[in-house]
Amino acid sequence: MADRIECDVAIIGGGPAGQAAALALSGHGLSIVVIDEQPRPGGQILRQPPARFAVRGWLEERSYRPLKQLLGRFQALDDIHWLGSHSVIGLQRGSVMAMGPEGVTTVTARHILIAAGCHDLAVPLPGWTLPGVYAAGGIQAFIKGQQLLVGNRILVAGTHPLQLIIAAQIVAAGGSVAAVLFAQPRSAMVAALARHPLAALRRVPDLLATAAALRALARAGTPIHFGTSLEALIGTDRVSAAQTSAGTINCDAVGLCYGFVPQSALPRMAGAQMRPSGPAGGWACGHDDFMRTSVPGVSAAGETTGVAGAAAAAAGGALAGIGIALDLGLISLEAAEHAARTPRRDLAQHRAFAALLDAVADPRAYFPAPSADTIICRCEDVEQATIAAELPVCQSANAVKLATRCGMGACQGRNCEPSLLRMMAKAGNVPETGFTPRFPARPVSIADLLPPQ
C-alpha cells in the first residue's frame, strides 16, 4: 500500500544526530518527520528494548549518560512526527521513500537530513559464512535491544577497541567470552595513542569506559590477546572453533570487529559528493560548514559523514539543524553562525579523537586472508577466486559486478563493496568510486510499492 506525507523537514535516522537536529529545529512551527528503522528512537548506540520490556540496568555505564539525556529531550518534543519501523529505500532531492509495516510512504520535504549512521565492516575469511558468526555490532544490538546472547561461548576478534566494550557487555548480560583477540600488537596501539596525547586526554570518559571494560573482563577471567589474528573459522553446521595465529580456540559464536563504515547508500543515491571514509573503508558524505551536502536541500550528519562516534554525531546533527533553519529562513546568518560555534568546536574535537581511534584500530595490515573459495559476496555466493580472475580485465567495481554478480544481490553491495575495493587496490587499481548506487536501499515487497488492487 502506498501513502504520502508532506513536511518541511525529513530527518532520516533517530540516533544522536537526528535527535540533535530535531531539537535544533523544534519550536519554529515546522512540520518535522523523523524516520527510523527501529520502532523507538535511540539509534544503534541507544538501541531501545521494546516499550513493554522492563530491563534492569539498561546501558548504565557512565559514558551513555549524555546520550540518554539527549534522547530524553528528543522524546519530550511534541512537534515531531515519529515514523518508526520505517526503512528508507529511496532518496531523491525533495523526496524520501520509506517502507514500513503498512507499505511504502513517500515523504516529500523542503529539506532532508541524512543521519543514517554506520554499520560493521564485513570481513570475509575462511568459514565466515557459518551460522554463529556475527558482526560484533550485531551481537551488541541483540543485547541492547532484547537482552539476548547469541552463544554460550563467544569469541570476539578484530582490531577495533570497541570489542572490549562489547565483550564486557556480553559478560554483564550473563554471557561468557572465549577470548578477545586483537590482531595488532599492543605496542602498535600504544604508539598510535602516544602520537595524539591531547586528543586522547580530551576524551577521558571514553578511555575510562574502556578501562572499566578491561576491569570487568579481568574479573570474569576473560583472556585478551594482542597480536593474535584470525585465520579461519571452523565448524560443520555452526561455528565450533577459530583457528588463530596462537592456536585453536573453541567457541559457539564469533563477533568480528574490524571497524565501521558509513551508511552511504542514501547520499550516493541522491547523487551527493562522497569521499573515502576511514581506514576501514567505505564512503563518507561530504558537507560544508553547515553540514549541507553537494545536493541542494539535502544535509548529512553523524556517521554518514564519517565514523566518529555518538558525540560527534550529536554535534553534527545540531549543526545541521542550525543550517536547515538558516536555509528555511527561520534565523539570520548571524544568529546561525553564533549558534554554530559550540557544535562546530565539539565536532572538530570529537573528530580529532575519532582520528586517533582510527589510528589505534587501523585494520588494513591485519585483515584475515580469504582463501580462493571464500565467499566475498554473500548475497550472490561469489567466491574470491571468481573475482580475482576478473581483476586484470575490469577497471571499475561496476565492471566486476557485471562480470561476476558480486554486489548484485539484496544488500546492494553494502557488505562486499569494501572487500572488493581492497582486492582491486591490492591488484594495483584504486577506483575513485564503488558500485553505482541503486534503488531500493533495502529489498521491498512489490505489493508494498503499489496501490491496492
Add this chain to the structure above:
Amino acid sequence: MERADVAIIGGGLVGCATAWRLARKGASVVLIEAGDINAGASGQNAGSLHFQIERRFLENGDALAEQGAQIVALSRHAVIDWRTIERELETDLHVAMHGGLMVAETAEQVALLEAKAARESREGLTVRTLDGDEARAMAPYLSSGILAANFSADEGHADPRAITPALAEAARGEGAQVRTGTHVRAITRENGRFVIRGNGLALSADQLLVAAGAWSADVCALINIHMPIYPVALLMNATERAPPIIPHLVQHVGRRLSLKQTHAGNLLIGGGWPSRLAQTLHGGFDLSAKAQMIPESLTGNLLAARDVVPGVTRLNLIRSWTGVTAITSDQLPIVGPVPRMPGLWVAAGGSAFTLGLTFARLMADAMTGDEADELSLLSPARFEHLNGFMG
C-alpha cells in the same frame, strides 16, 4: 603510428561481435572502448530476444507499423544467430528461447494483436494467436485479465552479462586487439585513411566502425558527420530469486512491459519506462552522470507486471537500474556505411541486443566485400540529407 584494416569504436555487443567476425576473416582489427567492455546498454539491458513487432512501432500509426514490420526479415536471421552462438563460442550464454507471449487485456488491444499477427505473417514470421484460456494453459502464471496473446516460438532471453565479454574474448582469440579505458579524442582523415587518436592511441585504419550506442552521435561529430541518434534512459527492475515459474519472454501489446525470469531465478521487469537523464551545466544531456529514477515509471512498470503476472507481488524488488540506450529519429536502427564518407560505418540506435549478432555478421560480410542487402533497410543513407553540408 599503428595500422589496422578496421578500427571499431565501442566495446558493446555489436562492436565485439563485429571485431570477432572480421578477425576471423583475417582482417586486422583494433577495438577501442572508453570504459570497460559491456559497460553500456549491452550489459545494462534486460536481455530480451524479441522478434514480434514491438509495441513502440504499433502505437504511432500505420506507416511506422509497416516500417517496424520490415525489420522482421532481420529477426529471422537473428533467430538463427542466437540459436547457434553458444555452439560457435563454445560457452554457456544462458540463451533460453522457449517462446514469447505478447498479451492483450482489452478488446482494443486484442484487435491490435490481430493486426500485428497479420503483418508478421506477411513478412514471414509465424505467431499463434491464443485466447485467454489457451494462453493460461501454456503460461499458468498469467492473470485472468489476459484476453488474448500472440505466441512466437523463437522468442526468449539471453544473459547480457555473458554474451559481450564472450565475444570480446573470442575476438582476442582471433587476433583482434581490444583496448579498454581508451578515450577517442580526435579522428581525422589522412590520405583516405582514418587516423584515430586518444590516450595512448595513434591508429591509422582503412575503415572505421562507430558502434558506441548512445555516444555514437558524439563520436560521429568528431569526424564532422551528423548522426540522428538520441540517448534514452530506461528503467529496469530485478526481483529476488524465485523458483523457475516463467520460461517465456512476456510482453504487452498495449502497455510498456517486458518480463522474464533469468537463469539465476530473478525476474527482470522492464519495457521502456523512462528515467530522467542528467543534464550538463550548459544544458543538454550528460551521459556520464547517473540518470534519476522517475517514481511514476517504477509504479507504472510494476503495475503492468502485476496486472499480467499477479504472482510478482509476492516477491521483493531488490534492484532498479537505468540503462542508457539510443533511438534514432525514425526509430529504426542505423546500420551500414555512410555514403558521405567512404570507409565510415555506423551501427547504433537500439534493438542491438536481439539483432546485434546479425548486424555484426552482415556488416563484417559487407566490410570485406560481400553482399549484405538485408541491411539496406537500416542504411545510414536514409539520413544522407543531414550530411549534405558535412564531412
